[in-house]
Amino acid sequence: MSGTAREVHLGRQLKALRSENGLSLEDAAKHVERSRATVGHWERGYSRISAQDLTALLRLYGASEEMSEHLQQLRRDSRQRGWWHSYKLPTHLAPFVGFEAEAAEMFHFELGVIPGLLQTEDYTREIHKVGRLKLTDNQLHEWVEIRLRRQERLHEGGGFTLHTVIAEEALRREVGSPVIMAAQLERLEREAKRSTVNLQVLPYEAGAHVGSVGPITVLRFADAGHSDVAFSDTPLGGHVIDDLRDVAELSRLFSELQGQALPTQASQERLSSIRHEHMTRSKE
Template sequence: MSESRSGGGSAPTVLRMVLGKRLRHLREQAKVSFEQAAEAIDVTPLTVRRMEKAEVGLRIPYVRELLRTYGVSGAETDDFLRMAKEANQPGWWYKYRTVLPDWFRAYVSLESDATVIRIYEPHYVPGLLQTPDYARTLFRIGFPNESEEAIERRVTLRTTRADLLTTPKAPAMWAVLEESVLRRPVGGPGVMRAQIDRLIDAIDLPNVKVQIMPFSAGPHPGAFGPFHYFRFGFTELPDIVYTENLTGAVYVDQADDVVGYLETLDRMAVQADPVDRTRSLLVKMRKEY
């Protein structure tokens, strides 16, 4: 079932999502109902459900008692509690919370812990590949009433996110960009030339692939809008697809739906220009600015 996030509450870290799913698995394995689990920690069944869905923090006394109720003990309990304490720590992006919508905080956590990120983008260069000036221009358009200080905080957050691609545990990133992304002038010729240079540098990274979907390719299966696909190194966490709208986002994790998005990405990758042509296409488009 897709889940819409349009504000309210704090977004979970990926580790909290993983532990929530482990709690559900342990409860079901022990044949303990929501009501029985709730009685064990003196809360409502809804609270247990929200813990398993990572919608609330993992209160350590609650977790300890639930593990006891589920028959978990010893080193396994110690490890779980240690991870729960870690999961309750704010994400690195917490200091940017004043310029980061609640519904997007989950995205930053997913992005930070993914092993694979695949993107279809018909409008703009993906955030992980944007230059500061390109991002700044978009933020000024998207948030016309914000102060320059707030805009700069948004830019800093975005450029900090981009550092992910060069870390030792960098995810594999594969993006399909519409030709319109590169032909829509954002911030003037100088900004666009620098942005294309950034893309050229990015495709030299061993973990980054970018394909361009030319206008000449005609209609394709992903043309309904942008979306991002995440895969993780945790067996408990399913692949997740993120789609965004003007005021919020939807996170899709139902297997059938996610497979549909993945198949669409694969079909678009075949239809787009091959990866080995991306550099020459970028160089050509840069000259037009």
């Protein structure tokens, strides 16, 4: 059960205001004559709050006029449906895609696969074929299309920058075929030249690193009032992480990985070298 990215963000703001005033969920629920569960759902973005209930809570919390107008506008905007709502996204993924569509920057580390925003269509298809969900041909086509649509934000003028560190094992792992991998690495070389993509390779020789347990994804927003959020993806599903301390720690870990990764030019050279290895195998 999950709402839109705007509903989740609105809920987080309401929870912060309530906590700042030292009020409990029971206090807020009593004030608006709703159940504790209902107020909890608003704060988690599980359900949409009415304008009347939002006004009542903002008065209880003593929110400034500027903050009140900001949150009321956020509530109005939450009715807008993004392009991804026309697809049947997993419930755990929909809020993240909504946040991604509004973010200004993504900080992303991948250990075993190429980052989704940089995948070729063929690579994406092969990855989804062996995913945790068994997809029909129609579902597979739709999931590939969703990923390609998400990549459009990287185009110049999209107001979005991707900072990514890719472990060398992801570049060498043969997904599909050597031909598919050669094309995938060629795509990475092209994307790394974009002003909207900062790509680094974490080489084998870097040794042990903090990303050995899996991927890291943190989103940052142009709106200073919108805190960073992170996303955790596991074999059992995924979820948005909004605890400020947890997000800050993931950001720190990503910075540490950047420090261990090859500089931009050396990363380009490593990409080119591995691409040639895949090309050689494709001719055998």
